[in-house]
Amino acid sequence: MDEVVRLRPPRNRVERRAVAYWLANELTVTAVPVVVLAVLAAVITPARPWLLLAMWIILAIGVPYGVVVPFWRYRVHRWEVTDDAVYTRTGWLWQEWRIAPMSRIQTVDTARGPLEQLFGLASVTVTTASAAGPLRIPGLDHELAASLVERLTETTQAHRGDAT
């Protein structure tokens, strides 16, 4: 009891494919304004230097961010579901660990965006009665996510009360 403790990382990493998904996602977000600016620069000759400058700034920030962040995220995002609780860790510099006991979980949902579907991924959202926001486990294999939701729903239904 008196030994010095720390939080151990949750056991599971997200799916390896999630890195590819995040790469695609971040690069799309960068690509859209870059393409728009490039087209505008080609069309509007007088404003060309300024439009190109804006495009290069977005590229200079967006590309390194889009390339580096997915790998960081893969390193730091972890999750674990035990019989008693859901446990997640996020954040590289500003770290956050979240724990929600099974007995206090109100709803469990999965969400799949179009790009996520392409990569066969899904994210799971675990909501408690707190207004401080739900726990999210992104980047799961979609079948794993579905079975996780089923398991969580079964476990939480076994607990009685209104979870407040």
Add this chain to the structure above:
Amino acid sequence: MSTAEWQRLHRHTVAVSALTVAGLAVGIAFPILFGILRRGGPVGFVLLIAAGGVVAVTGVATLADWLRWRHSSYRVTDERVELRYAWVVHTLRSIPRDRVRTVDLMANPLLRVFGLTKVKIGTGHQTTGQRSHLVLDPVSRERAEELRRELLDRVPAREKAAAPPPALAALDWSWIRYAPVSVATPILGTAAFGGVMQVADWAGMESSVISLVADIFGDTPIPLLVLALVGIGLAIGFVGSLGLFVEMWWRYRLTRDSGTLLVRRGLFTTRSLSLEQRRLRGVDVFEPLGARMLGAARVDVVATGVKAWSERDNSDPKTLLPAAPIAIARRVAVDVLLADPLSTVDFRPHPTAARTRRLWWAGYAVLGIAGVLALLGVLLTVVLLHLAWISVVVLTPVAVALALDDYRNLGHGLTDDYLVTRYGAGSRHTVALVRDGIIGWTVRRSPFQRRAGLITIAATTAANSGQYLVRDIAENDGLRLAEKAVPGLLTPFLEPRR
């Protein structure tokens, strides 16, 4: 007497709406009218237009409210409370009776003249969705009291004792001395100046107000004038805050009636709030800066559904006790919780690294303000450069004092049933949160905290804002605190440090 019949809201609502809108319209029309007439508009014609406008606006609003009244109805069945509106758009709001947690009555002066009151029936759920409450606007006062008894009492009303329950707290007029030291004073003072200028603007007299002031104070030096204006503002704020206190807390009583806490108060607008004891998750003994210097504190409730509940009226419904001497605040906290975590808890201070962080923040804040002033000074005028160094001299002691106070206030502790956390710079919160009400933990660490060996832990709860923080606690202490507060939850996720 729960009947399944659909009932109308009170028909006098149409008259109330008509009078409200007519009053508003006249109030807005008058200064505009005055302004136009001063510029020499044709009197008869302008009056006619204004009167026509007032009548038209009132007519439309009255018709709208009549339609709303005509097509709205509500009923209380054995299982549900329902409010429906059926004309063009059909809506049905339905709340299961066993989910009803609050029945709150609110009446503004006009409604009271007509003997009416609004009734807000809520489930006490955090979700701000449409379904969490419905408002009967309005019903007669007798009907409202009847509804409250009917919906909140699981036992039939007639079995209850006729005598009113003893008060946990009632208004002591000496508490009014804490009103002027609240934030209301400067806000009302500023608002008064703004209001004068706004009305003058409507009437087109803005420049004459300024020249009037210039005439009166023409020979006074500027610093003195500023002082005089601040003084007048504070005086207005002082009187206004007293008036506000009277309006808000007139006939204030906090009672407990068969497991439901009840607050009744208000002079012109009567407010009455109910809270089932089982929704209670704790209390927040809050000492705003001014009250704290006079040894006073306010008691706010920490309960599920409080946030959703306060969204529509700004009368601070989470307050159980206005600023009162700290001993009374503590006694009320004990009476509300039926436990005494605040005086039995053993507050632990936080590591000195937390103080170092706060001093850095103070330094950054002062440098930030001075930096902006200095930058503008270099670009614009030398006056701002002087302001920059003056602000460093003046603000540094204030910022350092706040930082040290913030650190001194940091504290946490556990009792058998409560987690207690204390925090705040200047104003101070002491929150007792029932340990059963903690529905999860969030542990956060910034790069700076990591270097200092600190973490911030947040107990998530279904009440109020959703989480209560213990800031900048030593990593091991924080994890042990969380582990002890909710046994077993955190333990499987801890490992010994190498």
